[in-house]
Amino acid sequence: MKSLKLFMLLPMLMLNATPLLAHSPGENARVYFKNLKDGQIIHMPYKVEFGIEGYGIVPAGTKDKRRHTAGHHHLLVDHPGNIDMDEPLDHSKNCLHFDKGETTTILDLPPGEHTLQLLLGDENHEPTDPPLMSKKITIRVQ
Numbered sequence: 177m178k179s180l181k182l183f184m185l186l187p188m189l190m191l192n193a194t195p196l197l198a199h200s201p202g203e204n205a206r207v208y209f210k211n212l213k214d215g216q217i218i219h220m221p222y223k224v225e226f227g228i229e230g231y232g233i234v235p236a237g238t239k240d241k242r243r244h245t246a247g248h249h250h251l252l253v254d255h256p257g258n259i260d261m262d263e264p265l266d267h268s269k270n271c272l273h274f275d276k277g278e279t280t281t282i283l284d285l286p287p288g289e290h291t292l293q294l295l296l297g298d299e300n301h302e303p304t305d306p307p308l309m310s311k312k313i314t315i316r317v318q
């Protein structure tokens with residue numbers, strides 16, 4: 177009888193359990209551009225600031241426990257969008273890594289329209305699960 181009760185209880189316990197998994201930002205976590213918005217017209221060079229809430233920033237390669245609740249920024253610039261969320265992000269002119277935990281960078285893009293998006297990566301440069309990604313914005317450089 178006792179084991180039967182436990183058997184019935186287990187699925188309920190599992191449904192109620194919403195553990196914070198390693199490398200899993202909570203619902204309220206987000207990354208965003210602090211000083212850029214969609215459609216903004218800017219002049220180069222421009223110092224852009226990366227914001228993060230509900231999750232932390234640590235350098236790439238961090239081995240200690242902080243890696244479960246923090247990552248580092250990546251800036252996607254005119255990225256074609258073919259990102260495999262299960263693989264490390266590439267290093268390219270379309271995907272800039274901020275391995276030291278930087279939260280600002282100086283943009284120097286040619287005139288015209290550009291898309292920008294932030295994507296947080298873990299110690300191995302893989303997106304978290306779920307991915308912590310900003311809105312993709314389009315800016316116009318004059």
Ligand SMILES: [Cu+2]
Binds near residue numbers: 274301
């Ligand atoms: Cu990276």
